[in-house]
Amino acid sequence: DIQMTQSPSSLSASVGDRVTITCRASQDISSYVSWYQQKPGEAPNLLIYAASTLQSGVPSRFSGSGSGTDFTLTISSLQPEDFATYYCQQCYSAPPWTFGQGTKVEIK
């Protein structure tokens, strides 16, 4: 199975900060990565797919990049509603389509 190693596991940031979360795949997965945001008590929400395509309705301050084994989710200017947990998921080839361990973004 393909493993997704996400870092950091948590971070503290202030409103307006630029935030970067990384995910590393255990093998080349081309651009088959999606990113999700999850708030407490809610289902995950898809932010980005195919590594860099913004899902409809998602604010443009979110962006994704990378290919091969290394991927990044960036929030250009953190807003109060962005404090949440973020997950990457590899969508490459056949299942299982594994998730990263998650990154909790907390208020500094």
Add this chain to the structure above:
Amino acid sequence: QVQLVQSGAEMKKPGASVRLSCKASGYIFKTYAMHWVRQAPGQGLEWMGWIFPGNGNTRSSQKFQGRVTITRDTSANTVYLELSSLRSEDTAVYYCARDLTVGTYLGSGYWGQGTLVTVSS
């Protein structure tokens, strides 16, 4: 609009089985694959399995070693997850989630509200 409505919370004893449902609406049910993802309390997301309602093809994570059965009822636009030989570690919120696009899996763009399964003696 796409809606996925899951069945209600369940409380089960160790060794029992549980069957969860996910009723879909707002799109052509047979066209999009559906996944089951679970989340133990305070933990991350875990992909469990997948079904393509059009032909019933399924695949589940080997982690569950045959304990997972995923089925669908096309007449009811509903997919089901059955998990057998329950243990305390299966206590989690279980989500169904629909593929964003037809064909290649690019992520799950629609999620159910989740069903809490509690396993306790």
